[in-house]
Amino acid sequence: AKYVYLFGKGKADGDGTMKPLLGGKGANLAEMTRIGLPVPPGFTVTTDVCTYYYANKRTYPAALQAQMEAGVANMERIMGTKFGDANGMPLLVSVRSGARDSMPGMMDTILNLGLNDTTVLSLAKATNNERFAWDCYRRFVQMYGDVVLGVQKRENEDHEPFEAVIHEYKHETYHTDIEDSALTATDQQNLVALFKNLIKERTGKTFPNDPWAQLRGAAGAVFGSWMNDRAIVYRRKYNIPTEWGTAVNVQAMVYGNTGEKSGSGVAFTRNPANGANEFYGEFLINAQGEDVVAGVRTPEPVINLKKKMPASYAELLKVRAILEKHFKDVQDIEFTIQEGKLFMLQTRNGKRTAAAALKFSMDMVKEKLIDWQTAIMRNPADQLDQLLAPIFDPAEIKKAAVIATGLPAGPGAATGQIYFNADRAVLAHERGEKVLLVRLETSPEDLRGMIAAEGIITARGGVSSHAALVARQMGKVCVCGASAIQIDYEKKTATIEDKVYNEGDYLSIDGTAGNVYAGQVKTAPSEIITGTIQGNKAAQKTEKFKHYTQLIAWCKKAARLQVRTNADTPEQAANAIAFGAVGIGLTRTEHMFFEGDRIDSMREMILANDTAAREAALAKLLPYQRADFLGIFKALKGFPATIRFLDPPLHEFLPHTKEQQMDLARKLGIPVEKIMARVNELHEFNPMLGFRGCRLGIKYPEITRMQARAVFEAAAAVRKLGIKVNPEIMIPLVGFTNEIDIQSSIVHEVAKAVQSEQKVRFTYKVGTMIEIPRAAMVAEKIAQSAEFFSFGTNDLTQTVLGMSRDDAGGFLGAYQEAEIIKKNPFASIDQNGVGEFMKLAVAKGRSTRPDIKLGICGEHGGDPDSVRFCHNLGLNYVSCSPYRVPVAILAAAQAAV
Ligand code: ADP
Ligand code: MG
Numbered sequence: 061a062k063y064v065y066l067f068g069k070g071k072a073d074g075d076g077t078m079k080p081l082l083g084g085k086g087a088n089l090a091e092m093t094r095i096g097l098p099v100p101p102g103f104t105v106t107t108d109v110c111t112y113y114y115a116n117k118r119t120y121p122a123a124l125q126a127q128m129e130a131g132v133a134n135m136e137r138i139m140g141t142k143f144g145d146a147n148g149m150p151l152l153v154s155v156r157s158g159a160r161d162s163m164p165g166m167m168d169t170i171l172n173l174g175l176n177d178t179t180v181l182s183l184a185k186a187t188n189n190e191r192f193a194w195d196c197y198r199r200f201v202q203m204y205g206d207v208v209l210g211v212q213k214r215e216n217e218d219h220e221p222f223e224a225v226i227h228e229y230k231h232e233t234y235h236t237d238i239e240d241s242a243l244t245a246t247d248q249q250n251l252v253a254l255f256k257n258l259i260k261e262r263t264g265k266t267f268p269n270d271p272w273a274q275l276r277g278a279a280g281a282v283f284g285s286w287m288n289d290r291a292i293v294y295r296r297k298y299n300i301p302t303e304w305g306t307a308v309n310v311q312a313m314v315y316g317n318t319g320e321k322s323g324s325g326v327a328f329t330r331n332p333a334n335g336a337n338e339f340y341g342e343f344l345i346n347a348q349g350e351d352v353v354a355g356v357r358t359p360e361p362v363i364n365l366k367k368k369m370p371a372s373y374a375e376l377l378k379v380r381a382i383l384e385k386h387f388k389d390v391q392d393i394e395f396t397i398q399e400g401k402l403f404m405l406q407t408r409n410g411k412r413t414a415a416a417a418l419k420f421s422m423d424m425v426k427e428k429l430i431d432w433q434t435a436i437m438r439n440p441a442d443q444l445d446q447l448l449a450p451i452f453d454p455a456e457i458k459k460a461a462v463i464a465t466g467l468p469a470g471p472g473a474a475t476g477q478i479y480f481n482a483d484r485a486v487l488a489h490e491r492g493e494k495v496l497l498v499r500l501e502t503s504p505e506d507l508r509g510m511i512a513a514e515g516i517i518t519a520r521g522g523v524s525s526h527a528a529l530v531a532r533q534m535g536k537v538c539v540c541g542a543s544a545i546q547i548d549y550e551k552k553t554a555t556i557e558d559k560v561y562n563e564g565d566y567l568s569i570d571g572t573a574g575n576v577y578a579g580q581v582k583t584a585p586s587e588i589i590t591g592t593i594q595g596n597k598a599a600q601k602t603e604k605f606k607h608y609t610q611l612i613a614w615c616k617k618a619a620r621l622q623v624r625t626n627a628d629t630p631e632q633a634a635n636a637i638a639f640g641a642v643g644i645g646l647t648r649t650e651h652m653f654f655e656g657d658r659i660d661s662m663r664e665m666i667l668a669n670d671t672a673a674r675e676a677a678l679a680k681l682l683p684y685q686r687a688d689f690l691g692i693f694k695a696l697k698g699f700p701a702t703i704r705f706l707d708p709p710l711h712e713f714l715p716h717t718k719e720q721q722m723d724l725a726r727k728l729g730i731p732v733e734k735i736m737a738r739v740n741e742l743h744e745f746n747p748m749l750g751f752r753g754c755r756l757g758i759k760y761p762e763i764t765r766m767q768a769r770a771v772f773e774a775a776a777a778v779r780k781l782g783i784k785v786n787p788e789i790m791i792p793l794v795g796f797t798n799e800i801d802i803q804s805s806i807v808h809e810v811a812k813a814v815q816s817e818q819k820v821r822f823t824y825k826v827g828t829m830i831e832i833p834r835a836a837m838v839a840e841k842i843a844q845s846a847e848f849f850s851f852g853t854n855d856l857t858q859t860v861l862g863m864s865r866d867d868a869g870g871f872l873g874a875y876q877e878a879e880i881i882k883k884n885p886f887a888s889i890d891q892n893g894v895g896e897f898m899k900l901a902v903a904k905g906r907s908t909r910p911d912i913k914l915g916i917c918g919e920h921g922g923d924p925d926s927v928r929f930c931h932n933l934g935l936n937y938v939s940c941s942p943y944r945v946p947v948a949i950l951a952a953a954q955a956a957v
């Protein structure tokens with residue numbers, strides 16, 4: 061089998077389409093080589109080897125060694141150097157991990173591999189640069205010691221052990237903290253010796269001199285790191301399957317650290333924070349790649365290269381254009397300049413904020429790089445709500461004091477209480493606080509804290525630092541490199557110009573401008589919200605708003621699945637329609653009973669002794685319900701509304717504290733004992749499976765009758781106003797055919813009565829929710845009475861899985877960790893289980909009623925994966941909460957293109 065894919069000098073075994081086998085980095089190194097860009101030669105060991113490695117007790121396939129030797133020989137031929145050469149210029153390589161999807165910072169790269177006590181001398185001689193050679197060697201021993209041999213920071217240590225050695229050395233030798241670049245060849249040589257001692261002391265292992273032993277060790281470490289904790293946490297968060305594995309790239313070194321004519325950088329072909337069409341990035345003179353992102357030295361903006369190295373800059377701009385034209389998307393690149401010559405070390409589609417994604421996609425359509433369908437696909441549905449995220453209230457922010465500035469690394473506005481470490485940030489988040497994570501710089505260890513935080517502040521690091529990358533990906537607000545902030549981890553303080561901020565104090569950050577503000581600053585809705593919902597003219601003139609409306613218009617053109625909303629009030633319905641919803645998929649009528657003193661009449665109804673008393677109480681509720689529906693029908697302007705009849709167990713409406721019960725007794729003029737007795741009577745061991753749904757209307761048909769009357773009287777009134785109206789009455793929790801038959805005949809009866817009383821005609825439908833497995837099983841019979849099905853996937857998930865949504869929290873985490881389930885089934889439809897029931901119900905329902913209307917209500921309606929699933933099932937619509945409507949519209953369009 062072929063385990064090793066070569067690339068170099070214009071030719072490559074692989075190409076950009078082979079990401080599953082070669083990983084993202086390897087596939088694109090091959091692709092860049094093929095299109096003639098200056099890529100140092102190398103080879104990629106496939107992800108199959110990673111799979112083999114874990115399936116075979118961490119060993120390698122027998123054929124691998126020979127193939128790697130051929131790979132090294134190929135590099136030697138192209139570079140004209142020899143691996144381990146003790147006389148001439150030695151071939152040095154980097155060993156780089158590369159999964160299918162980039163996992164920033166998760167895997168560690170080793171540079172300058174192939175150096176040892178002999179080859180360092182031949183390198184110095186060949187380059188006539190002793191300082192450089194020993195700098196490379198020192199870096200290599202450090203990286204190898206850390207990544208492969210496992211010299212790591214201990215619990216009680218504040219600094220990385222190698223950095224501590226450097227620090228101590230500088231102080232002993234120079235009595236001050238000089239820059240790394242000021243270290244002489246002798247210094248570096250001394251450090252190499254100190255590092256080797258440290259390795260021996262900490263691990264008992266000897267640093268290997270044989271380049272092949274080094275290479276095998278490094279490759280093993282890359283494969284091994286696939287299963288380290290950081291990688292596992294990251295994969296879990298982004299649902300990356302463990303089976304994918306990582307590839308290993310071995311590539312000839314080029315050197316950005318030979319002196320002032322060399323350097324390394326990272327750049328985006330366009331601005332990934334705001335989307336502007338400008339070359340965006342940073343570089344360091346006389347540095348190796350890792351230095352740029354490590355946050356040790358602060359890099360310069362890439363535009364400065366124009367003056368410092370005009371020829372290389374011009375070449376970079378050319379590469380930028382070639383890459384965008386070739387990949388037809390914004391690229392995130394790594395490059396090194398060695399003595400004025402440019403080398404490309406990586407390219408990948410750049411991570412971007414939602415705002416940038418929107419602008420890129422619209423601009424690229426204009427530039428004819430992509431078509432409008434592709435533009436739809438370029439906006440990740442689960443990121444879209446970033447665009448709807450709050451900004452600072454314009455009036456409030458004018459009054460706020462900027463106490464520090466940094467780089468705008470993750471746009472948006474966030475306010476919260478500050479914490480200086482990830483664990484405490486997580487705890488605070490769990491207490492319900494809004495948290496800002498404040499760090500000198502972040503590393504993958506901080507990931508949990510970053511997830512918990514509203515926003516992130518770092519004192520060091522540039523726009524390509526770890527904090528910035530991760531923040532952009534997660535859509536977190538982030539200001540980085542705010543160097544005026546002095547952080548003392550021990551004292552848990554941040555000091556800014558003599559003012560001390562303690563943990564728990566409030567700060568606010570603007571990740572679009574890069575500002576840090578004291579205290580809590582009120583946030584305001586984004587332009588898209590105000591432009592859409594409030595019709596704010598100024599907001600509508602912004603480019604962001606125009607782009608957004610264009611995107612939604614394209615989505616509506618592309619989508620087959622319609623999007624409705626779950627709304628209980630006219631305001632919610634109006635908001636959703638402004639966002640593009642075409643009706644209500646779920647109105648929960650019970651929410652209406654909690655408002656004001658209606659609850660008293662509701663309680664009276666529940667406490668009633670007989671039908672007559674119940675009807676008397678229901679008569680008091682009727683006008684309220686009618687008024688509610690009237691408001692909703694008006695707001696809907698003719699769009700359909702699915703109205704679910706009373707669903708929750710009755711005890712939810714009753715007062716449970718002694719005080720409330722006394723109060724109610726007084727109001728109703730009945731003894732409190734009676735209330736207590738009724739509360740006891742209605743107590744259920746398992747309310748989710750208890751006296752609820754249509755079971756209420758079966759036992760008390762007068763409830764159904766009242767609700768139907770309220771709906772139809774409102775419909776009649778709206779008809780008389782000349783407004784179209786389309787009520788769809790939905791009977792919940794049906795499992796038996798007779799349930800829907802009985803309930804729907806009551807509804808039809810009332811409809812007939814109201815139409816003749818009011819002397820108007822209106823159309824309506826009666827249907828049911830499919831939320832009990834039995835209903836799916838007998839769907840062909842239910843469809844004879846039901847004119848529509850709406851999948852109540854919240855309850856359907858509970859009943860199919862036999863898991864209570866409210867109690868699953870205790871074990872779902874463990875289930876995800878053990879990979880029993882990939883995603884929370886209450887957030888994203890369990891397609892193999894719940895989905896099969898849906899499929900069955902769709903087929904059976906259509907068999908007896910071919911034109912049956914099919915939809916889904918429930919939390920899943922706003923989840924992009926679930927929306928795609930519903931599209932594939934051929935449903936008519938999904939319904940979700942008003943603010944998820946744009947996400948659902950985008951997801952529906954993406955499922956269709
Ligand atoms: P990551 O995935 O963390 O970015 P990389 O494998 O891309 O890790 O490498 C880390 C750094 O080392 C990058 O800045 C990269 O440019 C640099 N680097 C990797 N290989 C080489 C090489 N062959 N020559 C010079 N620099 C390299
Ligand atoms: Mg996950």
Ligand code: MG
Pocket residue numbers: 394406
């Ligand atoms: Mg990289």
